[in-house]
Amino acid sequence: MPAPSPGYAITVRVEAPASATATAQLSAAVSTAGGALTALDVVESRHDHVVIDVTCDAVDVAHADTITKALGDLDGFKVRKVSDRTFLIHLGGKLEVTPRVQLKNRDDLSRAYTPGVARVCMAIAENPDDARRLTIKRNTVAVVTDGSAVLGLGNIGPAAALPVMEGKAALFKRFANVDAWPVCLDTQDTDEIVRTVQLLAPVYGGVNLEDISAPRCFEVERRLREMLDIPVFHDDQHGTAIVVLAALTNALRVVSKRLEDIKIVISGVGAAGHAIIRLLLAEGARDIIACDRKGAVHRDQSGRDEFRTWIADNTNEARFDGTLKAALSGADVFIGVSGANILNGDDIATMASEAVVFALANPDPEVDPLAARLHATVVATGRSDFPNQINNVLAFPGVFRGLLDAGAHEINDQMLIAAASAIANAVKPEELNPSYIIPSVFDAAVAPAVAAAVRSAAGK
Numbered sequence: 001m002p003a004p005s006p007g008y009a010i011t012v013r014v015e016a017p018a019s020a021t022a023t024a025q026l027s028a029a030v031s032t033a034g035g036a037l038t039a040l041d042v043v044e045s046r047h048d049h050v051v052i053d054v055t056c057d058a059v060d061v062a063h064a065d066t067i068t069k070a071l072g073d074l075d076g077f078k079v080r081k082v083s084d085r086t087f088l089i090h091l092g093g094k095l096e097v098t099p100r101v102q103l104k105n106r107d108d109l110s111r112a113y114t115p116g117v118a119r120v121c122m123a124i125a126e127n128p129d130d131a132r133r134l135t136i137k138r139n140t141v142a143v144v145t146d147g148s149a150v151l152g153l154g155n156i157g158p159a160a161a162l163p164v165m166e167g168k169a170a171l172f173k174r175f176a177n178v179d180a181w182p183v184c185l186d187t188q189d190t191d192e193i194v195r196t197v198q199l200l201a202p203v204y205g206g207v208n209l210e211d212i213s214a215p216r217c218f219e220v221e222r223r224l225r226e227m228l229d230i231p232v233f234h235d236d237q238h239g240t241a242i243v244v245l246a247a248l249t250n251a252l253r254v255v256s257k258r259l260e261d262i263k264i265v266i267s268g269v270g271a272a273g274h275a276i277i278r279l280l281l282a283e284g285a286r287d288i289i290a291c292d293r294k295g296a297v298h299r300d301q302s303g304r305d306e307f308r309t310w311i312a313d314n315t316n317e318a319r320f321d322g323t324l325k326a327a328l329s330g331a332d333v334f335i336g337v338s339g340a341n342i343l344n345g346d347d348i349a350t351m352a353s354e355a356v357v358f359a360l361a362n363p364d365p366e367v368d369p370l371a372a373r374l375h376a377t378v379v380a381t382g383r384s385d386f387p388n389q390i391n392n393v394l395a396f397p398g399v400f401r402g403l404l405d406a407g408a409h410e411i412n413d414q415m416l417i418a419a420a421s422a423i424a425n426a427v428k429p430e431e432l433n434p435s436y437i438i439p440s441v442f443d444a445a446v447a448p449a450v451a452a453a454v455r456s457a458a459g460k
Helices: 022-032 061-072 085-090 106-112 117-126 128-134 157-176 190-203 216-227 235-255 271-282 306-314 345-349 369-373 396-406 413-425 446-457
Strands: 005-017 036-045 049-058 078-084 140-145 179-184 206-209 232-234 263-267 287-292 333-336 356-359 378-381
Touching: 005 022, 005 061, 005 085, 022 036, 022 049, 022 061, 049 061, 061 078, 078 085, 117 128, 140 157, 140 190, 157 179, 157 396, 157 446, 190 216, 206 216, 206 235, 206 396, 216 232, 216 235, 216 271, 232 235, 232 396, 235 271, 235 333, 235 356, 235 378, 235 396, 235 413, 263 271, 271 287, 271 306, 271 413, 345 369, 356 369, 369 378, 396 413, 396 446, 413 446
Parallel strands: 140 179, 140 206, 206 232, 263 287, 263 333, 333 356, 356 378
Antiparallel strands: 005 049, 005 078, 036 049
16 A cells, blocks of 8 residues: 555544543544554543644545544544544635735835825836836736646546645745736637736746646647746746756766766656657757657657657667567666556566656656666656655746846746756765655755856856
């Protein structure tokens, strides 16, 4: 059974007999059911009974129900209420607006609003660039989605996507003090998305596109970059690519190999795979084979869209025509941004010695990390319960902090590579080992280092 996770934490309020063994019985019941107990709190005490909040982590929703039933089945015990702790932190949303100025009296109001604000409005009308200095534009990012490709959930629409966008905005604030705001659009028409973002752009210093399905995401990003005078960043593409390059830089240091000398096999040619390939090539990779569900992508195939055509024209020079498993033979690096359980340990065993495996499909990776570790030297996933978590939060807060501080009008490969280098270098040489190639998302030094690197690449 997978390990219990805080993502499935529950608090079960149980009425129990007033006995010295009540808490021990509850603890044992959680353990027997496979849960991870994190707290026991007595919330009410009477002569004949006590009420105890039992908090524990479960594997999934069904497992949480199993744990709850085990508690209720104890002789003389009664479950009063069950609270899903993940849902609790979402009640009322995860964001709020807090003014940066005090409004205590008429003088404050006269400066922050009318009549004083009119002078500031006219200053911006006369010099539009002053909007970056005199409004929230200098520190505000729009997190834009159409809800068409949310996490691994698929096309669930804008309202259902909102909790993810709120979370993204909270991460911007927590790690880089960037004020980000969800913009969830009730359309999946490319023209409407582009036009809507164009109309909203004057408020923001940058646009973070999120969870827009491929191939539309490529066109949306391209058109907005051509149209707007603020940086446009699709995190599912470029955030992933930055962190993959950072992790691969350190993984290759561990195994003493060079990017330009190795064979890389990539599973997945959607938004993330496309961006990873572009950034690896920009950094000097020479031998990449990209695979989709049918196998290796190459120049001799017909019926390819423009994005697969670009991949075919820039990878797989030998025109290898075979399955993903066949492509893995002799490969130094595997990068998966596709689907769960498409490989096994025997497949990894066919790779070159000192192999590197990044199985990034979430929540279930392309190959069992434990099976991969039997044959590969370095293994990374997108999960927090295994070493080497490749997580975009290492990139996007610092990237936008740097872009906003530089007053940047665009973003380019040099900035992405600089961000990746900063993340990689956050792991000191003496810390580097097969289980630690990427810093923790809570490493306070990462976002400032990324911001400084991006700002320098922007010439500021």
